[in-house]
Amino acid sequence: MPAAVPKLPDDQLDALAAAYAGATAAKRRHVFIGGILLVLAVVLAAWSSEVSITKFSENVWRFPAYFAGTIPSISLATFSADVAEWLWGIKRWLRLLGDTILITYLGTLAGAIGGFVLCFLASANLVRSPAIVFVTRRTLEFCRTVPEIVFALIFVLAFGLGPLPGVLAIALHTTGALGKLFAEVVENIDNKPVEGVIASGGNWFQVVRFAALPQVLSNFVSYALLRFEINVRGAAVMGFVGAGGIGQDLIEAVRKFYYTDVSAILMLIVITVMVIDLVTERVRHRLIGMESDR
Amino acid sequence: MTSMHTPLAVDGASVALRYPQYFRTNWRFRAQVGSFLAVALAFIVIGIVQLEIPFDRLLSGIFKLGDFGRLMLPPDPGSSANAALYLRALGETVSIALLGTLGGAILAFPMSLLAARNVVANKVVHFLSRRSLDTVRGIDTLIWALIWVSVVGLGPFAGVLALICSDFGSFGKLFSEAIEATDKRAVEGVRAAGGSHLHGVRFGLLPQVVPVLASQVLYYFESNTRSATIIGIVGAGGIGLQLAEQIRVLEWQKVSFIILLILIAVSAIDWISSRLRFAIIGRRAVT
Known part of the structure; x- marks a missing residue:
C-alpha cells in the first residue's frame, strides 16, 4: 500500500543532497584508494608466491578427483565387509587417536599450569615491579608466536621420537597463549578484594589466593577448555614431525597414496574434533552460566 | 611491604x-x-x-x-646470500598469508549467507552448510597443505590453496555468526519501504556486517602469518621450509636467525593489522 511521502522544498533539498553527495564521495574516495592498495598488494603477493592460473586450471580437477579417489567402494550387497575393509586399521587408528587426545590433555594441562603461574606475574595490578611484568610478558609472547610444530621439530631432536616432544611442544605454546589470556582476565578484576586482603595483612600469595583467584577461576577453566579444543587439531598433526599421535599414520597414507586410508583417518579426526567441540562447548556454557548466577 | x-x-x-x-x-x-x-x-x-x-x-x-x-647465540644467517634467501622466503610467507586470507574470505562470504539463519530460513540448508563448514574446519591447515601439495605439487601455491581451504571453514562460521547477530530492524525498514529480500540483505544487512567482517579478516591475516610459517614443513613454500631444513641439519645459529625473522614479521603485521582494525571499527574489542 503506497503512502504519499511529503517532499521538501527544492532549496532545502539541494543543500541536503549536496551534503549527502559530499559524504558519499569522500567515502568512495577512501574505498577507492584502499582498493587500489589492496590490488597492488595482491599482485605483489601473487608474484611472490608463484600463483599460476594455468597451473591451477590444469591441476584443479585433481582436487575433487583426489577426494573422489579416497571414497571407498562400498556396495550395499557386501556392505559390512566393505566397511570392514575400508576401516581395516581401525584398532590401530583408534589407539593413535586416543594417544592424540592424551597428548592434548597432558600438554594443555601442563600449559594451563604454566600459564596460571606466569599470568599473575604478568599482571600490572598485582606486581609492582614493571621489570618482572615486562620480562614475563615478552616470554609469553615468544612462546605464543613460535608455532607448536616448530617447538616439536626441535624437541624431537632433544627428547627423541615419540609423544613426549609433542606434549612438551603443546605445553610450551599453550603456556604462551593461555598466559596472555589469563593475564588479561586478572588485570580486569575488581580491585576491592585485593585491597581488602592487603589491608588485613595478607602477603602476595594470600592476595592471589583469596582476592584474585575466586574472581578469575571460572574464566580460566573456560579458556583452558577452548584451548584444549584448539590443541586437539594441533596434536593431530604432531605426528608429521615424529611427535606422536595419529599424524604419523596420516602423513604416511598421504605420501604413499593409500587413498582410502586417508579418507578413513580424516573422517576419524573430523568426528573426534566435532565431538570434543560439542562437549567443551556444553561445559563452557555451563561455566559461563554459573558465573552469571553469582 | x-x-x-x-x-x-x-x-x-x-x-x-x-x-x-x-x-x-x-x-x-x-x-x-x-x-x-x-x-x-x-x-x-x-x-x-x-x-x-x-x-x-x-x-x-x-x-x-x-x-x-x-x-x-648469536643468531647468524651464515652469509648475506643466505640472509637474502630467508628474507625472500619470509616475503613468500607473508604473500601466502595475504592471498590465503583474502581468498578464504571471498569464498566464505556467500557460504556464510547460506549458513546464517536470518538470511536463508531453510533449516536443511542451514544444517548442511553449518556441518560442511565444521568438517572443513576440523581439518588442520597442515593437512590441507599436505593434500594440496599432492594436487598442485610442491611450492608456495599449494600453501595459498591450503590457507584458503582452512580459512573458508573458520570465516564461514565467524561471518555467519556476525550476520546472525545483526539488528533486524534495518532489514525490516528496507522491506517496509518496498525493497525485495535481496535489497534487504544489500542495504539493511551488509552495512552492519562489513566493518565486523573486515576486522575479522585483518585479525586472521595476523594469525595466518603464523600458520603460513609452518606449512613449509610439508613442502608448501615459505620460510617454514628453510626453518625445518636448518633444524634437521642442526644449524642452530641459522635456526635462531629465522625464528627471529618470524617473530619480527609477526609482530609487525600484528601492529599494522590492529591499527587498521581500530581505524575500521574504532577501539572496541573484536568478537
Whole structure:
C-alpha cells in the first residue's frame, strides 16, 4: 500500500543532497584508494608466491578427483565387509587417536599450569615491579608466536621420537597463549578484594589466593577448555614431525597414496574434533552460566 | 611491604560465632572439587602410562635443549646470500598469508549467507552448510597443505590453496555468526519501504556486517602469518621450509636467525593489522 511521502522544498533539498553527495564521495574516495592498495598488494603477493592460473586450471580437477579417489567402494550387497575393509586399521587408528587426545590433555594441562603461574606475574595490578611484568610478558609472547610444530621439530631432536616432544611442544605454546589470556582476565578484576586482603595483612600469595583467584577461576577453566579444543587439531598433526599421535599414520597414507586410508583417518579426526567441540562447548556454557548466577 | 601492616587482633572464635554462614564447611562443594581433581589426576596417570613417557629422557633432553640454546647465540644467517634467501622466503610467507586470507574470505562470504539463519530460513540448508563448514574446519591447515601439495605439487601455491581451504571453514562460521547477530530492524525498514529480500540483505544487512567482517579478516591475516610459517614443513613454500631444513641439519645459529625473522614479521603485521582494525571499527574489542 503506497503512502504519499511529503517532499521538501527544492532549496532545502539541494543543500541536503549536496551534503549527502559530499559524504558519499569522500567515502568512495577512501574505498577507492584502499582498493587500489589492496590490488597492488595482491599482485605483489601473487608474484611472490608463484600463483599460476594455468597451473591451477590444469591441476584443479585433481582436487575433487583426489577426494573422489579416497571414497571407498562400498556396495550395499557386501556392505559390512566393505566397511570392514575400508576401516581395516581401525584398532590401530583408534589407539593413535586416543594417544592424540592424551597428548592434548597432558600438554594443555601442563600449559594451563604454566600459564596460571606466569599470568599473575604478568599482571600490572598485582606486581609492582614493571621489570618482572615486562620480562614475563615478552616470554609469553615468544612462546605464543613460535608455532607448536616448530617447538616439536626441535624437541624431537632433544627428547627423541615419540609423544613426549609433542606434549612438551603443546605445553610450551599453550603456556604462551593461555598466559596472555589469563593475564588479561586478572588485570580486569575488581580491585576491592585485593585491597581488602592487603589491608588485613595478607602477603602476595594470600592476595592471589583469596582476592584474585575466586574472581578469575571460572574464566580460566573456560579458556583452558577452548584451548584444549584448539590443541586437539594441533596434536593431530604432531605426528608429521615424529611427535606422536595419529599424524604419523596420516602423513604416511598421504605420501604413499593409500587413498582410502586417508579418507578413513580424516573422517576419524573430523568426528573426534566435532565431538570434543560439542562437549567443551556444553561445559563452557555451563561455566559461563554459573558465573552469571553469582 | 606487607610486614608494615600488623593484622588486627581479632578474636576468631567470636567472629565465627557471629557469622556462621562464612565458616561452615561446604562438604558437598569439597567433594565435587575432590572428585574433579581425582579424575584429572587419573587421566594424567593414564596418559603417562599409555604414552610411555620416558622420564629418564626428560632430564637429558633438557640438557640437550640447553646446549641447543647456547649454540643458537648469536643468531647468524651464515652469509648475506643466505640472509637474502630467508628474507625472500619470509616475503613468500607473508604473500601466502595475504592471498590465503583474502581468498578464504571471498569464498566464505556467500557460504556464510547460506549458513546464517536470518538470511536463508531453510533449516536443511542451514544444517548442511553449518556441518560442511565444521568438517572443513576440523581439518588442520597442515593437512590441507599436505593434500594440496599432492594436487598442485610442491611450492608456495599449494600453501595459498591450503590457507584458503582452512580459512573458508573458520570465516564461514565467524561471518555467519556476525550476520546472525545483526539488528533486524534495518532489514525490516528496507522491506517496509518496498525493497525485495535481496535489497534487504544489500542495504539493511551488509552495512552492519562489513566493518565486523573486515576486522575479522585483518585479525586472521595476523594469525595466518603464523600458520603460513609452518606449512613449509610439508613442502608448501615459505620460510617454514628453510626453518625445518636448518633444524634437521642442526644449524642452530641459522635456526635462531629465522625464528627471529618470524617473530619480527609477526609482530609487525600484528601492529599494522590492529591499527587498521581500530581505524575500521574504532577501539572496541573484536568478537
